[in-house]
Amino acid sequence: MNDMTAQNLRSAYGGESQAHMRYKAWGEVALKDGFPTVATLFRAISYAEEIHAKGHFRLLKNVKGDFLVASGAGFGIGTTSENLQGAANGELFEVDQMYPAYIAVAEAQGEKAAVVLMKNIIEAEKTHADLYLRAKEYTDAGKDADFTNIHVCEICGYAAEGEMVDNCPICGVTKDKFTVFE
């Protein structure tokens, strides 16, 4: 694999791993603050970031060794509304800036598997941002999110609530590959 694509995938792996952990922590805050459904949403999307992180890790399977990894990550514990806004901002940074830049490099280097992986991830991150911003409308009004059946595609990290579609709109797998969070 070309060095710059490998470096970008390591950076993305670091970012996804830290998002996975941050959402776990913010989910615990949401539970303590009396928003159990928002807590479930954080847990579900934390799982989606695990899928993304593992996707990068597996693509890098032959680039072995110890590296210094530079990744963007959000910090701080605020109110659940603030945490939801921070989460959405992180997702939108990945959608608008980070992954498009990494995809441009991977395309220039002919790294097709990396391009395909990251294009799917962008679509998944859009579903995350949307859910976080919708949840924030509820917590801004002092209420828990009125979401049911929060589910995540275990192949690509697509996240949704309510009734399941038959096939993942991003990667196409059948809905038996969705994990439901309660």
Add this chain to the structure above:
Amino acid sequence: MNDMTAQNLRSAYGGESQAHMRYKAWGEVALKDGFPTVATLFRAISYAEEIHAKGHFRLLKNVKGDFLVASGAGFGIGTTSENLQGAANGELFEVDQMYPAYIAVAEAQGEKAAVVLMKNIIEAEKTHADLYLRAKEYTDAGKDADFTNIHVCEICGYAAEGEMVDNCPICGVTKDKFTVFE
């Protein structure tokens, strides 16, 4: 909090988050390679790294915002023996180099809570390195690890196998705070 201590805690958070994820991935490899007990060990210590990551995240709760985080992390998927050696090397780097350096800075800056947290983490990482190296002796001989009752202290990340001691030898909590992995 002083900037350099905050930066080191962010770096440690990034490293712990990536170790958490790497051990999950290597655990899946161990399961596929026919070493279910080693897989359980990776899952258990992955959980311990989650405890460490959350400790840093909580200590940084008032240092809010988005940051570029530089962390050391291991990559690559090898045989389970190779992955266990890589895991032990990462633990020993934290024990011998990373945390002592961060503790020296925190002590110089009078950041007592950071010093206490990181001193406990070093002791936990030693238990991780020891378990990984003991497990590697088994996989080097083509066998699964002969470990029973793998458990982790949910307060400090201490990990052990076999009979439980009554109190965590690192943080002192009673053994009802240990999580057992099977």
